[in-house]
Amino acid sequence: MTTNADEFARAQGVMPGGVSSPVRAYRSVGGTPRFLVSGSGPYVTDVEGHRYVDLVGSWGPALLGHAHPAVVAAVQAAAAQGLGFGASTPGETDLAELVRDRVRRSGGGLVERLRLVSTGTEATMTAIRLARGATGRDLLVKFAGHYHGHSDGLLADAGSGIATLALPGSAGVPAPIAGQTLVVPYNDLATVRAVFEAHEGRIAAVIIEAAAANMGVVAPSQGFDAALASLTHEHGALLILDEVLTGFRVGPAGWWGIDPVPFTPDLVTFGKVVGGGLPLAAVGGPARLMDQLAPLGPVYQAGTLSGNPIAVAAGLATLRAADDEVYRRIDTVATALADATSAALTAAGVVHAVSRAGSLFSIAFRATAPRDYDEARDQESFRYAPFFHAMLDAGVSLPPSVFEAWFVSAAHDDEAVARVLDALPAAALAAAAATPAQR
Numbered sequence: 001m002t003t004n005a006d007e008f009a010r011a012q013g014v015m016p017g018g019v020s021s022p023v024r025a026y027r028s029v030g031g032t033p034r035f036l037v038s039g040s041g042p043y044v045t046d047v048e049g050h051r052y053v054d055l056v057g058s059w060g061p062a063l064l065g066h067a068h069p070a071v072v073a074a075v076q077a078a079a080a081q082g083l084g085f086g087a088s089t090p091g092e093t094d095l096a097e098l099v100r101d102r103v104r105r106s107g108g109g110l111v112e113r114l115r116l117v118s119t120g121t122e123a124t125m126t127a128i129r130l131a132r133g134a135t136g137r138d139l140l141v142k143f144a145g146h147y148h149g150h151s152d153g154l155l156a157d158a159g160s161g162i163a164t165l166a167l168p169g170s171a172g173v174p175a176p177i178a179g180q181t182l183v184v185p186y187n188d189l190a191t192v193r194a195v196f197e198a199h200e201g202r203i204a205a206v207i208i209e210a211a212a213a214n215m216g217v218v219a220p221s222q223g224f225d226a227a228l229a230s231l232t233h234e235h236g237a238l239l240i241l242d243e244v245l246t247g248f249r250v251g252p253a254g255w256w257g258i259d260p261v262p263f264t265p266d267l268v269t270f271g272k273v274v275g276g277g278l279p280l281a282a283v284g285g286p287a288r289l290m291d292q293l294a295p296l297g298p299v300y301q302a303g304t305l306s307g308n309p310i311a312v313a314a315g316l317a318t319l320r321a322a323d324d325e326v327y328r329r330i331d332t333v334a335t336a337l338a339d340a341t342s343a344a345l346t347a348a349g350v351v352h353a354v355s356r357a358g359s360l361f362s363i364a365f366r367a368t369a370p371r372d373y374d375e376a377r378d379q380e381s382f383r384y385a386p387f388f389h390a391m392l393d394a395g396v397s398l399p400p401s402v403f404e405a406w407f408v409s410a411a412h413d414d415e416a417v418a419r420v421l422d423a424l425p426a427a428a429l430a431a432a433a434a435t436p437a438q439r
């Protein structure tokens with residue numbers, strides 16, 4: 001029988017770091033990544049036959065749990081009809097209508113038109129190009145610690161001053177491209193205002209995670225998104241709301257539907273849940289903006305695999321199954337797990353805070369929940385690796401980084417929750433015993 005270590009060694013021989021996406025390599029927690037062979041409901045199984053309660057959830061898409069029967073049946077039926085045609089299919093329109101209607105019902109704004117793409121990265125890239133095309137401006141504002149995919153302009157790091165243009169955040173990103181992005185602290189409207197004033201008439205758009213969940217979970221402060229929308233519009237720029245992670249996960253449409261202060265973004269990006277676990281994402285907005293995309297307008301965007309019928313079938317089946325009961329269950333499970341984790345850490349004497357945005361949550365090893373990227377980084381993150389490994393040894397697969405949200409699904413039944421709860425006390429003790437040098 002093969003082992004995780006064998007598979008990791010084999011993969012490293014032929015793939016950089018042995019992975020197709022960096023976080024899977026366990027670099028921030030150390031140890032051997034689990035090579036998975038199957039998933040069912042709340043569980044995943046590795047090549048050694050170990051079964052884990054999964055709190056990674058494919059990084060978000062697995063809203064209904066793994067291999068949900070309705071989604072699998074829809075995918076099988078679609079595959080039997082052909083894997084893709086590079087031509088339009090009725091399912092794409094069904095999905096676009098479903099998204100439009102769910103957003104409308106949630107009290108959200110206008111998703112009159114939707115362009116289907118294959119990844120969240122593509123969705124945000126397209127939204128930004130559209131915003132630039134529509135405004136005739138070049139600069140983009142993004143928030144430190146927010147992740148919108150790996151396109152060049154979005155891998156920009158903050159420079160030394162808030163009104164300065166950003167530096168490349170990755171080798172291979174040309175400075176002039178990073179220099180089109182201004183990086184500002186999250187939840188800090190005064191700085192956004194200052195940046196608009198310093199670059200009057202030059203900012204095309206502000207892009208923001210609807211609720212930040214890629215530096216651990218950091219919710220917007222009360223009314224922040226709404227105030228940001230007003231400020232952005234005052235300066236003739238567009239607000240791009242990135243719901244790739246939150247969309248159809250934190251509620252029937254996304255964060256947009258549950259933010260306590262309503263607001264209207266201009267463009268919205270979706271990914272993850274909207275594709276039901278297959279490569280599908282989307283950018284949406286009002287017709288007056290979206291119709292500037294080719295073939296109607298001058299902003300070019302295209303994709304061989306865009307709107308792939310199997311991915312569309314998975315997305316449709318997932319959204320059709322994602323009823324109020326699904327969201328109730330996810331909220332219940334998230335609360336149970338967040339509360340129990342906090343109780344176990346408290347009992348072990350570990351300073352921590354639970355950070356929540358709807359059903360998304362993460363644990364920060366600091367006294368208060370972080371409000372921005374500086375605070376998110378200012379924590380005893382060395383406590384996470386031993387905590388993570390103790391949970392893994394006890395059969396619970398957490399995200400392999402303290403800066404990721406924990407994803408629950410509607411399939412996390414009482415038995416799966418109980419397994420997590422059983423594992424927590426020993427993991428909390430491991431976190432308590434951690435020292436900075438330890439990994």
Ligand SMILES: Cc1ncc(COP(=O)(O)O)c(C=O)c1O
Nearest residue numbers: 119120121147148149242244245
């Ligand atoms: C908020 C957000 N936007 C965009 C992306 C990029 O999506 P993808 O990984 O599908 O390219 C992610 C991925 O995690 C995300 O969380």
